[in-house]
Amino acid sequence: MNKLKLAACFSFLSLALLATENVFSQNAALAKKSVISKKKAGQVQGQDVFEYTLQNKTGMQVQLLTYGAAITNIVTPDKYGEMSSVVLGLDSLSHYAGKENSLMGSTVGRVANRIANKKFSLDGHEYTLSSDIHGGVNGFDKRIWKAKEVTKKNELAVEMSYLSKDDEEGFPGNLLVTVTFTLKNNNDLVIDYKATTDKATPLVLTNHTYFNLSGGRDSKALNTELTVLADQFLEYGDGSMPTGKILNVKETPFDFTSPKTIAKDIEKVQQYTNGYDVTFALRNQTGKLALAAKVFEPISGRELEVYTTEPGVVFYSGNWLSEKVKGRNGVPYTKNGAFCLETQHYPNSINTPAFPNTVLRPQETFTSQTIYRFLVRK
Template identity: 75%
Template sequence: MAFSQNLNSDKKSSIKKECIGQLEGEDIFQYTLQNKTGMQVQVINYGATITNIVTPDRYGEMQSVVLGLDSLAHYAGWQNSLVGSTVGRVANRISNKTFTLDEKEYTLSSDIHGGVKGFDKRIWSGKALPGENDVAVEMSYLSKDGEEGFPGNLLVTVTFALNNKNELLIDYHATTDKATPLVLTNHSYFNLSGGKDNKVLSTELTIFADNYLEYGDGSMVTGTILDVKQTPFDFTSPKTIGEDIEQVQQYTNGYDVTFVLRNQTGELALAARALEPLSGREMEVYTTEPGMVFYSGNWLSEKVKGRNGVPYTENGAFCLETQHYPNSVNIPSFPDTILRPGKTFSSQTVYKFLVRK
């Protein structure tokens, strides 16, 4: 039976903690963050997963703008395509599920998303962080040496904070006792119409990137950086997701590509902007990361029922996953993804929600 605890409540913000069930003999909690405008973000400690983001449209109506599932069993089951989850220890792909680090070769349990049981399938520890102007929940997880084949005891914290400017800030920090590759991201699926359109092909997207990573079979990157000009991957000016998607479907069934962002400084900068015409909702993505994967929901299937029993649909949502480049551990020319003892990994991504009248 679910129980709830109100941890902080005032006119500006609130946090509510609710037990929604058990997995592997441990309690799973959902944290509901709400700001003074009424925007809500819900996060569970299974997979450090965003389950809900509720924002207003141009008429002031509040709806969720991310895909979700109806039950904890669904989140832990085959239906879950990393929906809203924190992905690691290394998000995206590692070729042949092997890498060599400091003259030692490591073999992983899988070539994608951190292994067979990556961070998205782990139970994290949650800690509410009430505040006067923003509210947050801190998720932490100790990934033990050898887990999924990776070296080092890695302590990861991910903090989800909601402020009164309708910004969701995601801060990542990690330390390790052995050198290890590390690429973290969040895998939320966005549909800014709030249910008014079951496709995102009309969403207008701008990506602040002049280059993208060439990919081969299975979307594995080759190491070559290409220019977006005169390709379907040119989002340097606002363009609907659907405008050129048929060209991409000839060889990948839609967009699943890593963009090389203009900002390579490690400082927070604007990476993308999305505008949904029916609702007027606009989302800006800021990140300290050098890359971003744009995925157009190509493999979403009507066999899976999402929130409120509504089936998913192909191209029914999109992902903007800020991260270091795929397979970086095997491509020396890519930005370094190795975290070493004595160093602290730090990264931030901000999703800002606006409304165009």
């Protein structure tokens, strides 16, 4: 090969390497860029339902559905840097809209949790609801929410809104609710709730995501360690309905004041019910954001911290998850295969004057914030 041809060959090779380097640089830049995408998931009751995917600069992803304002997937790294899902989900919109959906990742309201006997009195009027639990037969988890993308301090978010009309499921007042999901670059998932009404109404909002921090390596969540910053819990009777008494956790199976696996005392709880489904009265009762719970999963090294402005958190140990129901990728659910930490006001507060107030009135604005912070212990 003569010198001219050799020089041309090296020149071509240099250009090729430069082009390849540019491609890698572009891909690397893309991987570090926050992105949001939207696609149509299908229809429910003749209305379009959309799925949003948020990805932050670290590669963490959160998927949302406008049906039920639901979190359908959260993908985070483990201690080895491997990305995998840390929440239960379903494969299709038809499954989310089906009877076997156990509030999977849904926004729950108008009043999450329980109201005794489906009745309450407010300002001299008695109201009868369609159900005693989770906002009625067709609560917020079964409604189609409007959504829009919003940018908050260079971090991506989706704001979902729903107008719950007067007498919906038996509740008074036209209630406008917005829930904003923000994925931050430090791997915080922030949920901001806001609501206004034209008539006094009870209001308790929460999110019902099922967590399994092993990322699929353990079909159960029983070896997960939980700490709850609460010295008291709500005594409950049949059907997990609070009795109105607030008891100390000390020397009970409900003591999670120091790290303890979910499995350790669950059999003691199962003497009375099918597992943990308990409301903790948090130490923080100020209405300001504070740490409520910490979780550690030993196989993956993942940690979860839960912060909230709410006075309570419900710990549910997935007692009624059934292998008869198939979740994401056709994998069957299993009892205790996941847990929920639902930040909220206390159940049946509207009928229990000693509990913190849950009545929202005209001219008032309800606000609440919960943060799910994902970390890794190496």
